[in-house]
Amino acid sequence: MDRFNQTSPVVGFILLGLSAHPRLEKTFFVLILSMYLVILLGNGVLILVTILDSHLHTPMYFFLGNLSFLDICYTTSSVPLILDSFLTPRKTISFSACFGQMFLSFAMGATECVLLGMMAFDRYVAICNPLRYSVVMNKAIYIPMAAGSWAAGITNSVVQTSQAMRLPFCGDNVINHFTCEILAVLKLACADISMNVISMVVANVIFLGVPVLFIFVSYVFIIATILRIPSAEGKKKAFSTCSAHLTVVVVFYGTILFMYGKPKSKDPLGEDKQDLSDKLTSLFYGVVTPMLNPIIYSLRNKDVKAAVKNLVHQ
Numbered sequence: 173m174d175r176f177n178q179t180s181p182v183v184g185f186i187l188l189g190l191s192a193h194p195r196l197e198k199t200f201f202v203l204i205l206s207m208y209l210v211i212l213l214g215n216g217v218l219i220l221v222t223i224l225d226s227h228l229h230t231p232m233y234f235f236l237g238n239l240s241f242l243d244i245c246y247t248t249s250s251v252p253l254i255l256d257s258f259l260t261p262r263k264t265i266s267f268s269a270c271f272g273q274m275f276l277s278f279a280m281g282a283t284e285c286v287l288l289g290m291m292a293f294d295r296y297v298a299i300c301n302p303l304r305y306s307v308v309m310n311k312a313i314y315i316p317m318a319a320g321s322w323a324a325g326i327t328n329s330v331v332q333t334s335q336a337m338r339l340p341f342c343g344d345n346v347i348n349h350f351t352c353e354i355l356a357v358l359k360l361a362c363a364d365i366s367m368n369v370i371s372m373v374v375a376n377v378i379f380l381g382v383p384v385l386f387i388f389v390s391y392v393f394i395i396a397t398i399l400r401i402p403s404a405e406g407k408k409k410a411f412s413t414c415s416a417h418l419t420v421v422v423v424f425y426g427t428i429l430f431m432y433g434k435p436k437s438k439d440p441l442g443e444d445k446q447d448l449s450d451k452l453t454s455l456f457y458g459v460v461t462p463m464l465n466p467i468i469y470s471l472r473n474k475d476v477k478a479a480v481k482n483l484v485h486q
Contacts, residue, residue: 219244
């Protein structure tokens with residue numbers, strides 16, 4: 173780090189946020205703060221009930237508790253910075269704090285991608301091999317699966333962040349974003365970033381492509397198994413056990429694909445609108461999705477609703 177700072181005049185960055193749209197800042201401050209409080213409350217309650225209620229000491233709810241903790245960590249790594257940017261025009265952030273925030277966001281995002289794949293495998297075993305579920309998904313299996321998700325996400329973040337930190341930043345230090353989002357930071361590097369781009373493409377294949385393919389194949393088998401159930405009540409009960417996870421997957425990956433897969437505007441006059449659209453989409457991905465997760469699981473799961481009621485009564 174010391175060697176790098178001797179060759180780079182940039183010791184910090186400026187986050188633009190919504191400074192170009194001052195009328196939106198106060199509105200978004202109240203909106204994002206409210207959502208953040210809902211995230212802390214909703215996911216905090218889910219973590220509590222999965223720990224305190226003995227009926228929820230199963231692999232599915234163990235993964236759900238991990239997902240809730242992950243959402244709290246992910247939003248806490250960025251939302252306070254976003255809220256501060258609404259109050260402070262052209263918010264400054266130090267070099268180390270910027271890459272620290274980037275590391276945490278990257279680690280949490282990659283971990284969630286893998287964890288959702290693990291949760292799909294859990295649902296596959298529960299629906300397609302119910303008699304072997306307790307044997308296949310025992311503590312010796314599902315705890316390492318969750319730990320492996322965290323380890324993979326953190327390792328990927330170490331690789332991507334360390335590569336970005338080694339780049340020289342010797343020109344513009346204004347990041348056109350709410351946070352130190354890696355694509356926005358890489359635009360400021362005054363060196364060839366082709367290796368960073370290749371590394372990110374490989375990481376996207378591993379942490380986005382592989383889990384999506386795994387989830388898709390799992391649900392093909394799950395749906396085929398459900399369709400073979402003779403009774404309508406049996407089909408409904410089987411589908412209800414995985415509908416919440418499937419909804420979360422669609423929201424999570426749908427937002428990512430919309431954010432990174434949509435075509436960019438070629439009209440120079442439309443760049444400001446494109447930038448604003450990218451920022452708001454990123455905000456949706458980083459705040460709205462973690463807020464929806466506990467709501468989806470609470471509304472679509474009778475066991476969770478019963479556990480929350482018992483917790484409230486206590």
